[in-house]
Amino acid sequence: MRTETDPGTAPAEADPPPASGPDTPPEGDNADGEKKPNRITAFASGTTRRTGEGARLIGQWLAHWASTADQSNDEIRRRLVAAQLEAYTERRTEVEAAFGKETKKVVRLEEEAADGGLTQAQRGQLTFSRETARRLEKTLKEMRKADFRPVQPTERQIARARSFGRLRRGGALIGAAGGAAAGAVNAPPAGLLALLAATGLAWWTAAHPPRLTHRPVPAELLLAELDPPAKPDTEIAEDGTVLEQAVVEDPALFCAETDRLTMAMLSAGAISEGRVRLAAPDALTRLANGWMAKVVLPKGDGANVETVLPKLGKIAGEMDSDRDRFFMEAIHASAGGNAKTIAVAMFDTDPFLNGVPSPLVGATTVDVWNRGIPVAVDAFGQIVYLVLRNTSLSLGGASRSGKGAALRGIIGGALLDMRVNVRLIDGKAPGQDRWRNLAATFIDEEGNRGAERALHLLEAEVREMSRRAAILKKYGVEDINDPKLIDELGGLELVVMDEVLPFTENKKFGNQIKQGLAALSARGLAFGIILILATQVITKGENGVIPRLVSGNISWKWAMRTTDTTESNMALAPGAASSGWDASKLDPDIKGMGILFAEAGYKRLRSLWIDGDDMLKLIANVTTARARAGRLRGQWDDPIEAALHAKKCGTPAPELPTQDGTTVPAVDLTKPGPADTAEALTENDWQILTATADTFGGQLNVLCRQVAEALQAQDGTRWADTSAATVGDTFRRAGVFRKTVRVAGQQSSTGAALDDIRALIKERTVGPGPTT
Numbered sequence: 001m002r003t004e005t006d007p008g009t010a011p012a013e014a015d016p017p018p019a020s021g022p023d024t025p026p027e028g029d030n031a032d033g034e035k036k037p038n039r040i041t042a043f044a045s046g047t048t049r050r051t052g053e054g055a056r057l058i059g060q061w062l063a064h065w066a067s068t069a070d071q072s073n074d075e076i077r078r079r080l081v082a083a084q085l086e087a088y089t090e091r092r093t094e095v096e097a098a099f100g101k102e103t104k105k106v107v108r109l110e111e112e113a114a115d116g117g118l119t120q121a122q123r124g125q126l127t128f129s130r131e132t133a134r135r136l137e138k139t140l141k142e143m144r145k146a147d148f149r150p151v152q153p154t155e156r157q158i159a160r161a162r163s164f165g166r167l168r169r170g171g172a173l174i175g176a177a178g179g180a181a182a183g184a185v186n187a188p189p190a191g192l193l194a195l196l197a198a199t200g201l202a203w204w205t206a207a208h209p210p211r212l213t214h215r216p217v218p219a220e221l222l223l224a225e226l227d228p229p230a231k232p233d234t235e236i237a238e239d240g241t242v243l244e245q246a247v248v249e250d251p252a253l254f255c256a257e258t259d260r261l262t263m264a265m266l267s268a269g270a271i272s273e274g275r276v277r278l279a280a281p282d283a284l285t286r287l288a289n290g291w292m293a294k295v296v297l298p299k300g301d302g303a304n305v306e307t308v309l310p311k312l313g314k315i316a317g318e319m320d321s322d323r324d325r326f327f328m329e330a331i332h333a334s335a336g337g338n339a340k341t342i343a344v345a346m347f348d349t350d351p352f353l354n355g356v357p358s359p360l361v362g363a364t365t366v367d368v369w370n371r372g373i374p375v376a377v378d379a380f381g382q383i384v385y386l387v388l389r390n391t392s393l394s395l396g397g398a399s400r401s402g403k404g405a406a407l408r409g410i411i412g413g414a415l416l417d418m419r420v421n422v423r424l425i426d427g428k429a430p431g432q433d434r435w436r437n438l439a440a441t442f443i444d445e446e447g448n449r450g451a452e453r454a455l456h457l458l459e460a461e462v463r464e465m466s467r468r469a470a471i472l473k474k475y476g477v478e479d480i481n482d483p484k485l486i487d488e489l490g491g492l493e494l495v496v497m498d499e500v501l502p503f504t505e506n507k508k509f510g511n512q513i514k515q516g517l518a519a520l521s522a523r524g525l526a527f528g529i530i531l532i533l534a535t536q537v538i539t540k541g542e543n544g545v546i547p548r549l550v551s552g553n554i555s556w557k558w559a560m561r562t563t564d565t566t567e568s569n570m571a572l573a574p575g576a577a578s579s580g581w582d583a584s585k586l587d588p589d590i591k592g593m594g595i596l597f598a599e600a601g602y603k604r605l606r607s608l609w610i611d612g613d614d615m616l617k618l619i620a621n622v623t624t625a626r627a628r629a630g631r632l633r634g635q636w637d638d639p640i641e642a643a644l645h646a647k648k649c650g651t652p653a654p655e656l657p658t659q660d661g662t663t664v665p666a667v668d669l670t671k672p673g674p675a676d677t678a679e680a681l682t683e684n685d686w687q688i689l690t691a692t693a694d695t696f697g698g699q700l701n702v703l704c705r706q707v708a709e710a711l712q713a714q715d716g717t718r719w720a721d722t723s724a725a726t727v728g729d730t731f732r733r734a735g736v737f738r739k740t741v742r743v744a745g746q747q748s749s750t751g752a753a754l755d756d757i758r759a760l761i762k763e764r765t766v767g768p769g770p771t772t
Contacts, residue, residue: 047203051199054204054206054207055205057206057210060210061210064212068162070214071214072214072217074217075215075217075221076153076162077152077158078221079161079221080158081150081153088143091143092140094251095139095140098132103133105133106126109129128262131266131273132275253277253278253280253281254278257291257293257346258277262275262276262298265303265308268317270307270315271301272301273300273301274299274300274301276297277298278293279336289347290325290351291345294344295344297342305330305340305341309329310579310580312327312328324350326345327344327380329342329343329603330600351379351381352587352593353590355592355609356606357610358374359383360374360412360608360610360618362617362621363416364621364625365416365417366417367417368388368413368420369417369419372388373414374413374608375409375607376406376596376608378604379604383608384596384605386410388420389480391525392521392524392525392530392531393531393555393557394546394551394554394556395533395535396534396535396536396558396559396560397560397571397583398536398560400591401586402561402591402607405591405607406594407532408611409607412619415435415626416625418625419486420492421440422435422494423440423494424442425454425495426444427501428498429444429445431498432444434615438622438626438632438654439633440633441640441644442651446723450502451503451509451510453644453649454497454503455513456649458495458513458516460639460640460644461516461529464493465523480526486528490639493524493640494532495520495530495531496532497531497534501537504517504547514550517547517550518549518553521553522549531550531554533546556597557571557573557597558571559571559583559594559596560586560592560594561584561587561593565577568582568583568584568595571583572602576595576597581597583595592606633654634654
């Protein structure tokens with residue numbers, strides 16, 4: 001081995017090479033004869049260890065990258081703000097392009113107007129284009145003069161963005177690994193080359209370990225617009241004014257329907273500037289025959305719900321529609337509404353043409369205090385509920401307008417709440433006779449007798465207010481603020497008067513009845529005493545059919561079709577017709593169609609339909625539920641009925657079906673009665689149905705009226721005082737209505753045997769006058 005020495009120094013002699021011989025160990029062995037490591041083996045071992053360490057470092061770096069730990073929170077925040085800047089820039093570009101387009105359109109239309117005039121449609125388009133161009137110019141000026149001020153992301157938004165980044169990077173790694181594995185299987189040479197490259201990278205990484213820290217923020221994210229705000233609070237200018245960011249409209253809130261509505265409102269004078277938009281991107285529902293939407297009125301011109309809704313008719317006309325197919329109404333605050341939010345619906349045909357069955361069919365219970373009674377459906381397909389907690393109702397309309405159907409639903413629904421005591425005053429018997437056995441009090445007599453009983457009922461209810469007030473006083477409250485108090489008070493009192501005129505205009509008792517109604521309407525709701533008043537003749541005033549002292553305290557006013565505009569205003573409110581809410585213009589072919597005036601304003605609706613077999617099911621459900629609950633008349637201590645019985649005008653016990661097994665053959669309605677009976681009763685064939693409660697409530701009372709009319713026609717002097725009620729009382733006292741009738745395929749019910757009826761009729765027509 002040669003070494004360097006100092007100059008002038010002779011080199012030392014090298015040691016002589018060792019002698020060879022049998023005692024000399026071979027090369028690669030030490031003096032003890034052990035094997036020394038081979039250089040190739042040592043190199044391979046070192047390379048393997050280095051490559052493994054590099055692979056470990058690569059794995060750590062990949063985990064660091066996949067977890068987005070290389071990105072600082074500031075970088076993520078800047079990326080989120082950059083997305084806002086990009087959207088702002090795109091929106092500004094869109095506004096500039098749209099402004100240029102609308103300006104060109106205005107110039108073209110103005111040139112055409114100067115040349116030869118415009119059609120009506122073109123004039124409307126010119127007005128709309130001018131307004132659109134003016135609005136876009138205003139938006140563009142605001143965007144140009146106001147600096148971009150983004151909404152700074154919150155810590156939660158940054159954390160969510162980081163989570164999304166982890167998902168994306170993790171997916172990329174899995175995809176890359178899967179692709180590499182598939183490539184190695186399908187192309188082994190390429191897989192071998194990739195393995196060699198990865199091995200080389202691992203070997204190199206061992207000597208150049210990566211730094212697992214945050215990387216610097218990329219240069220493209222170092223723009224001044226993306227810097228964090230100097231102050232976290234609202235920016236304030238030097239003069240003290242709050243700097244507000246220009247409003248950038250979201251294109252998703254505008255569509256063909258809102259543009260058409262904007263043009264219609266501008267033409268109708270409902271708004272003077274701006275553009276109607278959707279309340280949310282999903283606030284529009286397109287239907288097979290129209291559309292419905294929640295829209296927001298534009299800012300800046302003072303337009304709000306109160307100023308726009310009165311122009312519904314004009315807007316409908318500008319929409320090429322009418323009040324039968326175009327609807328607008330306010331949205332209550334509980335549903336997210338405010339002074340500028342309106343529900344709008346437009347249909348190709350009248351949405352009320354098809355009746356909607358009442359959900360009361362098949363129901364076994366109703367909560368009248370919280371949920372309410374389903375009574376009608378509006379143009380938006382929503383069920384309207386009558387909540388008895390703070391609501392009284394007047395129902396007006398001409399004959400055959402649908403008041404009866406509405407009352408059926410109200411009474412039936414109320415009876416399904418065991419807390420409700422229905423006091424039913426039927427002024428046009430037998431209209432409500434189906435409820436005779438289910439109402440807590442039932443009054444249907446004509447003339448003074450019916451008016452006297454009605455007066456005693458109202459007087460008892462007025463006294464009931466005092467009793468209930470004493471109970472509430474114990475709890476330190478003035479009204480029912482907790483539904484738990486209802487049972488202690490004795491339930492809710494629902495006083496229903498179907499046809500007010502015969503009672504309030506009765507010469508003997510009318511004034512006192514009006515006083516009783518006024519007292520109950522003024523204070524009754526606080527004590528759970530509710531009025532439902534229905535009438536055909538809707539005269540108001542200090543001493544009208546429904547006095548002003550009564551109508552002024554009615555919270556719901558529901559008008560079916562009326563005979564004229566004056567009647568409509570009386571049923572709703574003064575000036576309602578001039579505002580477009582005229583019940584005299586309702587379609588007479590749509591029964592139950594009406595206008596409701598309540599706390600939310602005016603609304604068109606149609607009463608839910610329930611009749612025929614559905615009515616029978618409802619009556620059966622009510623009967624079963626009340627019998628089981630012990631809430632049928634006579635099953636519980638009723639202070640009101642007790643007071644009426646003390647006046648000798650209480651309601652008789654209900655005539656409920658019995659189970660004695662009595663069977664009466666079905667009646668052939670086409671078969672005429674005996675010749676002498678038919679002759680004595682003019683030409684009527686007495687058709688008596690048996691077996692159903694609906695029949696009992698309807699046709700048997702029709703029979704009573706026919707009998708009375710026939711007797712009067714036979715001898716007007718002798719039978720002058722005979723009425724349907726008189727005949728009915730006579731039949732009941734004779735026991736005709738107390739048989740249980742069973743007809744094939746139908747349930748047993750109180751009915752009447754045809755022979756018994758005919759025998760009694762014959763007896764009364766040839767014998768002495770009826771017992772009164």
